[in-house]
Amino acid sequence: MPQLEVDGATLTYDDEGPRDGEAVPLVFVHGWTADRHRWDHQMAHFAERRRAVRLDLRGHGESTGAGARRVGDLADDVLALLDHLKIERFVIIGHSMGGMIAQTIALAHPERVERMVLVNSIGKMAYSRGRALLMAASTLAPFKLFVAANIQRAFAPGYPREEIREYIRASAETPREVVMTLYGAMRAFDILDQVGQIQVPTLMVHGYHDIQLPLSQMLRMAKAYPDAVVRVLDAGHELPVEKPAELTTALDRFLTDRA
Secondary structure: OOEEEEOOEEEEEEEEOOOOOOOOOEEEEOOOOOOHHHHHHHHHHHOOOOOEEEEOOOOOOOOOOOOOOOHHHHHHHHHHHHHHOOOOOEEEEEEOHHHHHHHHHHHHOHHHEEEEEEEOOOOEOOOOHHHHHHHHHHOOOOHHHHHHHHHHOOOOOOOOHHHHHHHHHHHHOOOHHHHHHHHHHHHHOEOOOOHHHOOOOEEEEEEOOOOOOOHHHHHHHHOOOOOEEEEEEOOOOOHHHHOHHHHHHHHHHHHHHOO
16 A cells, blocks of 8 residues: 655555556546545456556545645646656546536646546536535534435435445544535635636536536536536436446546447
8 A cells, every 4th residue: 555745645556567568657636625535446447458546535545644725736736646657648537525626637737638527526616605604604513414315415315324424524524624625625625717728638528417517517618618518317426336337437438439
């Protein structure tokens, strides 16, 4: 289990697959309160024939470190890892907050990003006044209740309750300071007026039942992208675990069609 020291954090990562292929490496970035194992299905599939990297973001999973104040700080961590691994050009695949990180990297370093995949992600968290007040009030709830409420609603109706309870338990193990600091960082994230500058071919895969980051917001953002393909699946916000095989197929087709 390799690790890298970066700016006061210890990042745990996986670097799998052949190094001698022509295809550029895939880089998987998970979302808020999750960990690198969200990508188990995709790693098992793609690492058979191309290099694939994933990491636990600082303060998540088996990585240590305080919560980042900005999404850009997490993007810096990802780039530091890729520099350490001597990966210059890559396909970046981000889920939820991981998609915010991916877009930040694509804007700052377009020469390094060959393609990008955004899974249940958007360029700005925008809600009605009532919804915004409800979200702000939820931060005053006991920590475990706050986490449970957010994770519970991330899944589409009908997803097994026992599995949701396990994801809630795992998310609640993320340090409170990390959870709350990054919650603020995501709410402050806003690149909607810049996404038109992202020229790399992009796949946007979204769950139809996503109420964390609604489909309507993704579609509004997608219109500004110069080169975007949109796929909508019958799932909620947690596509990598709700519909792992369907997501992998969508990624495979995108990468193959664009090869």
